Amino acid sequence: MEWFGADKDEKGAELGPADEALQYANAKKVFTDLNADILALQEVSNDTEIQRLAGELGYNYVVSDAYSYSWDATRNLVPQKLYFLYKPEVAKVKNQKVLLKKFYEDVRNGQYADAFVSYPEGGAKFWASGRLPFMVEFETTINNVKQSISLVNLHTRANSGTDVSKHTQRKFDVEMLKDSLDAHYAGKNIMILGDYNDDVDVSVVNNLPSTFEAYVKDANYKALTLELSKTGAYTYESGSFKSFLDHITVSSTLADDYIDGSITIENQFLSSITGFRSTTSDHMPVSARFDMSATPMVTFAEATATKAEGSEKYNVNLTLSAAQATEQTVTISVANGATASSADYTITGATNGVVTVTVPANATTAAFELEITDDNLVETTEQVTFQITDKSANLTIGGANTYAVTITDNDKSVVTFAATTKEVSENAGVTEVTLNVDQAPIADQQITVAVTNGTGVTYGATADYTTAPAITDGNLVVTLPAGATSVKFDVTVNDDSEVEANEQVTFKITDANANVLVGEANAYTLTITDNDKSTVTFAVATKEVKEDAGTTEVTLSLDKAPVAAQQVTIAVTNGTGVTYGATGDYTTAPEVTNGNLVVTVPAGATSVKFNVTVNDDTDTEGAEQVSFNIASVSDGLAIGTANTYTLTIEANDTPTGIADGTKGQFSVYPTIVNGGNVRLMLPERVASTAKVTMVVYSTEGRKVMNVTGTQSEIQTKLNNQVSNLSSGIYMILIETGKEFFQTKMVKK
Incomplete structure (x- = not known):
């Protein structure tokens, strides 16, 4: 009904038609002209107005308390409610239920998380954040004949252009509804109607399969609007977008009562009501007619019988109160409480204790065959009761709907x-x-x-x-x-x-x-x-190798040999400046993939090795480190405390194209220092005022100084730092202009 009775939302934006009084008058005309026995309404936003309208037209009403975010009191949203209006002289409400309500409450409380792993935006968005299906069971009275019919009012998840996630959500929602209907309402007169927000032929989203495809393909359902959809008809229009969103689907048990050809899109209101889509609703009404008049009654011909085990096959007779012009079907099932098992008897043509009996056209009797089994079970007097549980839509089930058979035997358990x-x-x-x-x-x-x-x-x-x-x-x-x-x-x-x-x-x-x-x-x-695991660790925690060392074996140790092959996943972390690969600093066997290498421990082994091959390059660089950490293991192993191994790669290259301090081009004096003053001795061609950059490295490749200034300035900075340096050998590199100089200094 497009926000029926709503004015503006919490932000002041108009909801639905701007003239609520005109919308009310137009809705009244639609309801009056349709003169339907039952109306299923969506997007009702004003309870007072819809209930006033129902009273003026002589309808009773029933409303769902579940709408989007109705469970969240903190949201100040204008609701879109589901309503049924019905004529009290034709129908009365026997039961009403918000379907999937308990399930949705459990989902919001953190249950069934696995079911929503692939559900866009999470389980709280189920059924448009709580706009759940609303089922009302009506008892109709036509020509003094009473029948029950359950109507399920839908307003499914809306679309957002070509966003497939909405299609995914809606498909999940309506298929879970179908699972519930199939499990709890099989064989019942069911009608599923309302705003599907999708077509039943092909989806309105990217021409994907309809989100209601499971219903269309199931012989237990009939989408009455399917043939209309195939003609190109539509119920919704906004600009150039036209789509068929409003549908009626019935169970096969109700399909017999459908009046063929009565399904209709009530497009006459487009001409009888000026500006219908802007003043009344952006959806057109869809209607269908059903004949719920008197139907004949089916009963058992007799209520009880006693049969000896091993007796001959015989007929169990059914009686119709009036013959029908077409053949009818009656379903017979085993009632609860039987003391005899299915091994004690055979129903000809039955599947899992259920048999369907065909009543020929113009006949008033039919039967199914029953044979008592001569078995070897220990048993006293047993009983099985057969019950009429379903029938064609043109029949009703009479009071004499059970047939009890008594069987006696004593043999072996x-x-x-x-x-x-x-x-x-x-x-x-x-x-x-x-x-x-x-x-x-x-x-x-x-x-x-x-x-x-x-x-x-x-x-x-x-x-x-x-x-x-x-x-x-x-x-x-x-x-x-x-x-x-x-x-x-x-x-x-x-x-x-x-x-x-x-x-x-x-x-x-x-x-x-x-x-x-x-x-x-x-x-x-x-x-x-076995619940015992082998513990895996690295045999050693660290190792230092030269850059030209070639291949190094890394050993994993196990305290106990596993009985089956196991896998160890090792996370590999490169230190600063370290790269992996044939043209990098190192490779491994097995190879590292996505930061991990996987080692297989053979059955019966207490150790396993993998190789690290260091690539020798010509770069002048500091020491490099690669860390290997046991990240995960297969079920037969446990990770020990010694789960990390660090490989240090020491450089073996000296700079090229750099002045040689041993030839007197650059030196420090004294070369062995304990504190005091250190003098930098650069060639005379380096002006005393030239900008000079000095970097001092430890033998481990650690940068301990990086300063820039004149020769005098950097010499002063070096002298200030010398006393703080640890004992050891240091490399001093100086850059000025396009020239590079290096020498070493020993700190006692």
């Missing part, structure tokens, strides 16, 4: 393991193993279980495991009490400190009392997974 496998950690402690029987025995029964140890597995208090009851001569015996349908025995796994392969113990039902049969699921394998 079938014993099986409840599960065939289980995996437990070595420190799991006690594990319960369950044996099930399909029917409770009349007296106590004994069941013998043979126990087979896998390779390397031993039994006992100081071994790998024990059991209760204990194993004797390779067997354990459990007693199944009378009336019980299950019995358990315990397996206690003993935790040790050995790194070892996974171990297996197999339990097999080999014998039982005469009143118990061994079923097919007679073996149970318990896998004990």
Whole structure:
């Protein structure tokens, strides 16, 4: 209805048509002319006005309390609500529910985060931040015939141009709605209607598949507006953008009541109401008609029967109160509370206990075949009840809708393991193993279980495991009490400190009392997974190599040999100025990829190595460092404390094209100093007033001074610093103009 009754938003911007009184009058004309029994409305922003309009036209109403950010009291937003208006003489509300409400509350409280990993902007944006589907179950009365129909009012996530993220959100939203409808309302009369914000043929966003494609392709639903969409019809127009956004989809159970060809876009209002899209709504109404008049009743011909096990196949008869001109279908299911299992009987043509019976055209009777099974189960008198659970839309289900069959037999219980496998950690402690029987025995029964140890597995208090009851001569015996349908025995796994392969113990039902049969699921394998890990560390923490050292082996040590191959991921960090690669400072084997190298530890090994090859260059540079850190390991390993290894690469190059201090071109005096004055002796061609830059390096490549000035100034600065220098050898480099000079100085 385009912000019906709204004036302006919290920022003063106009919402919807500017003339609210005209919008009200136009909406009244639309409702009056349509004369619909039920109206589904979206974008209602003024409760007072819509309720006044409903009262003037004789409609009752029901409204949803869920709209965008209705859960956030801090937001001062004008709402867009979902409403139903209905004629009380035709329909009454049986139930109403905001669908997915509890799920959305849980999502906002941090649950189901995994489901929203790929959901743009996060789970709080689900269904347009809370504008959830609103379901109302109406009971309609047409010609004194009552029928139930559930209408789901939608206003889905809107689009934003070609932004695919909105399409992704809406697709997730409506498919989760479908999952809920399929799970909880299968076979019901369902109508899904409203502002889909998408077409059902092809999406309005980038011609992607429709976000409602799952509904269109499911035979349990029928999109009534699909054929209109294929003709190029549209309900929304803004400038040059035209799209079909407003739709009606029904369940297959309701499709039979649809009056063919009645689906309509009510475009007559474009001519009967001046400026409809600007004064009333930017969406056109869409309507459909349904015939909910009297339908015949289907019942069972008889309510009960008693049949002996092994009796011949026979017909269970259904009766219609009036014949129909076309064939009809009736669905029969097994009612809850049956004491007989599906193994005790066979329904011809049934799937999972459900059979669909076809009533021929113009017939008033139909039947399905039932055969009682002659089985070998321990059983007293049993009963199974069949119930009419669904039917064609042209039928109703009568009161005599159940048929109870009584069956008697006494034979043998079938014993099986409840599960065939289980995996437990070595420190799991006690594990319960369950044996099930399909029917409770009349007296106590004994069941013998043979126990087979896998390779390397031993039994006992100081071994790998024990059991209760204990194993004797390779067997354990459990007693199944009378009336019980299950019995358990315990397996206690003993935790040790050995790194070892996974171990297996197999339990097999080999014998039982005469009143118990061994079923097919007679073996149970318990896998004990080792919880001990090998600890991996670097064999040494540091190493220094010359730039021309070639290949250096780096060793990783393990305190225990793993039983299977493991992987160690090592993060590699280059120090300042260090580069990796064939033309860089070093390479590794295996190679570094994305800052990591991965080393494989073979099964049974207690160490593994990788290589670092240092590339010899001609650059004059300081010492360089590369750090290797054990970043992660596979499940069978743990990272020890010695997880870092630092490789220092010492330079072996001397500058070229630089004046040689040994030839008297540049020197310091004295060359061995302890403090006091140091004199810089440069060639006479270097003017005393020339700008000179001096850099002093330690033998580790660390820059300890970097000053600029005249010869006198930098000499003074050097003298001021000498007494603070640590003992050692220092390289002094001087640049002036285009000339370079170097010499060394020894600090005692």
